[in-house]
Amino acid sequence: MSDITLIINGKKVVVAKGEVENVLAEFDVDEIAELLQFRYATPWNHGKDILEKLLYILEDISYLYSKNPDMKKEDVIRDVKLRIHANINK
Structure with a gap:
């Protein structure tokens, strides 16, 4: 198993090896959309729009769990769908 980790950080995907502090690269939405376009x-x-929306959803999931790590998955899904407690720092 690899010790490479992908981290969603704002509107970027960060690639780290081992510890999170050992960042190898960051890919912004434009770069990921370009990869999606060619592949x-x-x-x-269209790809950029989908990716931006996906990153907003992942950011909301991360935000909700950071506020309450004991949340049930069903509650997180409901809150994201209804934009309850959505991360307002977008």
Whole structure:
């Protein structure tokens, strides 16, 4: 098993080896959208829009668990769908 970790950090995916402090690279939404475009023939603007929305959802999930690590998955899904306690720092 690899000790490479992918971390969602704001609008970036951070690649770290071992400890989180050992960052190897950061890929922003534009770069990931470009990879999506070339690999799956997805129009750049459509891919970027989907990725931005995905990152917002992942950010909300992270925010909710950071506030209450004991939340049930079902409650997190409900809160994200209804934008309850959404991270307002977007």
